[in-house]
Amino acid sequence: MALSQNAELLSDFWLSQFLGRLHPMLVHFPIALLVFAAFLELHTLKNFHQPLRKAIGLLVTFGVLSAVISAIFGLLLATNEATSGSTLDIHKFLGFGSAVFGIFLLFFSKNAIEKGDSRSIRTYRAFLFLTSIGVGFAGHFGASLTHGEDYLTEVLPGNSETSAPPSLTIDLATFSSEISPDQEIQLVTNVRSVFAHNCYKCHSGAKIEGELRLDEKEFVFAGGESGPILEPGNPEKSELIRRISLSKNHKDVMPEKGNLLSKDEIRLLTLWVEKGAPWPDGVEQQSVYRVAALAPRKPELPTPKSGLQNPIDLWVNQYFEENQLSWGEQIDERTFIRRAYLDIIGLLPSPEDLKALEGDSRPNKRSILIQSLLERKDDYTQHWLTFWNDALRNDYTGTGYITKGRYAITDWLYTSIRENKPYDQFVKELLNPDEKSKGFIEGIRWRGTVNASQRTEMQAAQNVGQVILGLNLKCASCHDSFISDWKLEESYAFANIFADTTLEVSRCEKPTGVMAKTEILWEELGEIDSLAPKAEKLRQLSEQLVQPANGRMYRTIVNRVWKQLMGRGIVEPVDEMDNEPWSQDLLDWLAVDFVENGYDLKRLVYQITTSRIYQTQVIKVASPDQLLGENFKFQGVIQRRITAEQFADAVGKIAAPLFDSVEVKFRPYELIPEARPNLSYTRASLVANNEFLKALGRPNREIVSTSRDSQASLLQALELSNGEKLNKALAKGGEKWAEAYSNPEEFTGQIYQNAFLRKPNSKELELAKKTFGAKAEPDEIQDFLWAIFLSPEFQLIY
Structure with missing residues (x-):
């Protein structure tokens, strides 16, 4: 009470109101000063101690001070004007976060000048760039508050006020x-x-x-x-x-x-x-939401075109013609082999691999390479294990494992991927499981009292709906959904299949006294015997859900694999399969073709990666939001950042392994003797989650995760700049390369070949010579490796 009275008195005080209204003017100072300081800092990357250092220091000092003052005045403005809303919340978070980062920046700036070692300089620079980015984004959201959220975008093509929003279908x-x-x-x-x-x-x-x-x-x-x-x-x-x-x-x-x-x-x-x-x-x-068809549909293939043998390309070409789009240029062998290796087995190719491909004169050599990658059973499995661990929320440690309230499915999952188990059988074994595969629908048995919408039966309904059917039942697990037509009673009827006893429906966590029915979400797929024991209900579900008549299930899986390889689903988000696909014909055709050819996931990967469209130049997008826009036009493969696991494996190959034996929680060769790794390091997909992998994007897997953010984050920047695990691997890598090569020019060339599949250009080679001199020290090579691993050329699948 006293606090609210004080806030009210403060808002009525004229000086408080006046200072608050200075915020829009003051906020431009830290943006200009810190961004300019970051720009000047780029000119000192080769030599930290330059004449510019004093000017940069002044810019940083005044920029940080104005950021702190601006944040305080901004708080006064929000209080006085009684402004609220999510945009303001983000603006405040970024503003105060940038001010706090700025205070750390002042400390690290002084520390870098005094010590002058590479670690303190890297730390200072990381905070400088992050603070600059922070104040920039804070300014953007401030402008949204002042001028409206569409202040920047409303002038872009296609965003005029005459264009009707998606909810309108009439003129x-x-x-x-x-x-x-x-x-x-x-x-x-x-x-x-x-x-x-x-x-x-x-x-x-x-x-x-x-x-x-x-x-x-x-x-x-x-x-x-x-x-x-x-x-x-x-x-x-x-x-x-x-x-x-x-x-x-x-x-x-x-x-x-x-x-x-x-x-x-x-x-x-x-x-x-x-x-x-x-x-x-x-x-x-009448539904006010788009509802995708359940039944399968196989449209007739477009008329064959010269140079387009893959059916995927025929559909893409038809889409391009309808939307007046052009085919992108085909990628060269270096780009193709790197993309294919990372997408299919998750590893970087060697210079020798590239040389072999370039020397191959067969016209179908790329298809032969893809087939050879798919035949590398354990490399393929250890890469795709990450995809399925995320989706099936399977992990090696975490909530529930200690108390036996959760079960791992790793043995079953590894074997299933390695054997390329037909997808219908894969799903049947998840839904009607044995001891090895029961962990998915068993969910997590949380300790203590849980909400009705989080009991294990409802977890099973939600997870099966999301992963296998591309359907969001989470809202409808508590009340009637306000993002779809699904009702609370329908979610409970589906969850009842996974229950030992009949569930009582709870609305917004309050029991209603109504007992749930037992039904599949679509009556067209058949009935479930509500009086049967749980094991029999699961058997019936497993048989009926995987039947070819369930076109939704097969559209969902081909859409997921398409996104994994192409960077954006035919439908987005991939868990919302009622959304409009950019090509309904391609989606429908792929799903039926998948069923007709034995539910073969490897064949689907081969089909996509051997298409011409997969082998075109990447499409770069400024923001992930562009991929979700109503006006999205498909043009080709989206440029992506490599995953945490791919990054760790690449560092392990070029520098030194990041993980020790204690962190390895799953050893495939204990399950399959011939799966003993032929690498000198353990694949990241097999280790327990840790701070490094989490910072780079691996989820905690206590909930289903079917997409990872490909954008760089603040946490990633901090981990890659100051993380202990990466730093140790780089230090060992520096020692390894220093011991193997005495000539800096030689090891520079070798590192570039291994990291980028190319030789350094003359400018890069000249810079290396100036940096290393006649003989490079391990700590100098360590910094060199760090720069290589943080470069966009290394971190992006292009």
Whole structure:
């Protein structure tokens, strides 16, 4: 109480208000000063002690001080103006985070100048670049608060206010003074779509704020705690129209959370009220969400084209022609072999591998190479083990293993991947498991009391839905979903298949007294005997879910593999298979072809990687958001960052192993004698999770993880700059290379060949000579390796 009173007094004090309003002016100082300091620092990479050092120090000092002052004034501004919202929260987090980083930056700057060793200099530079990036992003979100979230993007092509949002499927200009019954249905269907996408989170059966519900006709017209929200025929007197038309910082604006309605959406609702708010009977039964077909479909292949033998390329070519897009250039042998090795077995190719490919005169040599990689059973398995461990939340240590509330499936999983078990059989053994494969549907038995939506039976329903069916049941595990048509009762009916006894339905964690039915999510797939014991229910589920009639299951897996190899799914996100694919024909054809050819995952990998489109130049995107946009156009393979495991394996090959024997939790040769590794180091996929792997993106695997962020993060930058594990490997690598080669020019060439499959160019070689002199010391080679491993050429699959 006292705290809130003090805040109120502070907000009423004129000086506090005045200082707060200086924030927008002050915030430009740290952005300009620190970014300019970082720019100057790039010119000192070869020699830290340069005349620029004093100027950089002054810029850093004043930049950090202004960042701290700006953060304080910003807090005053937010308090005085009573601003709130997620954008402000992000702005505050980045602003205060950058200020804190800046304080550390001052310390490390002084430390680097005094000590002058490579480690302290690297630490200082890491904090300088991270602080500069932080204040830049803080400024971006500050601009979004001031000018709107679309301040930058609204001027880009395709973002004009005349383009209708995804929730609108009608042209408002076609509605005259008198509208037909069909137009009434079209109008209210689009109105319900706007409500569903913007309002259901707070105003539906799942959550009711202000006693207002917008998910059913009777509730819309009944209004909320303040009375009716609309007056049919009179939008000017309708509270709904008034609120959605307010500016974003107004206390009455709706939606108060998230993005405001677009101009087209506001026009739609206004037109609907103006026309008398028609709502014909029967509209409630129509889904406002896109629902993908369940049944398989195999469209006829496009007409063959010269030079396009792979069916995938025929579909891609048809898509390109329809969208007026051009084929990218084919990649050279060096780029191809590196991409194929990393994508199929997760390892870097050797210079000898490249030389062999370049010397091969056979016209189908790339297809032969891909087949040879797929035949390297254990290399293939140890790479794809990471993919499946993430998806099936299988790990070697973690929550539940100590208390026996969780079971690993590693032995079964490794053998299944290595044998290339048909995918239908793979899924059947997950759903109707033996002791070795039961860990997936058994989930995690958390200690203590858990929410009803997290009991193991519901975990099984959620995880099977997400991984195998590309379906999100998490919202519908607590209440009726407001992002799809799935209902709470349907989730419980599916979860009941995995239960020993009949489950009682709980809505928002409160028992309802209603006992769940026992049903598959789609009645077309058959029935489950609700009176049968659990083992029999699982057997029935395993048989019915994998039948070819379940086209959704096979679209889901081909979409996942496509994303793994191409960087973006045909449908995105890959767990939302009701979303629009960029090519429905390609997705449908691939899924049926997969079924007709024995559910063969290796064949699917071969089919994709031997396509012409896989072997074109990468497409670079500035932000992952571009891959999720409604206006996404497929043009080819998306440039990706290598995974934590791929990075660790590459460092182990070129420098020294990162992991010791204690961290190895799974040894394949104990299961399969011929799986004994032929490498001098242990693959990262086989070791327990640790701070290094987590920093580089490996999830903790207590929840399903079907995608990893390919963007660099602050945590990654810190780990790669100052992490102990990488530093030790680099130190050993420096000693190894110093011992093997006395001539700096020779070992420079060898390192470039191993890391990049190319010789250093004249500029790179000249720089190495200047850096090392006549003989390189191990610590100098260590720094050189660090620079190699942090370069984009090493970290990206291009």
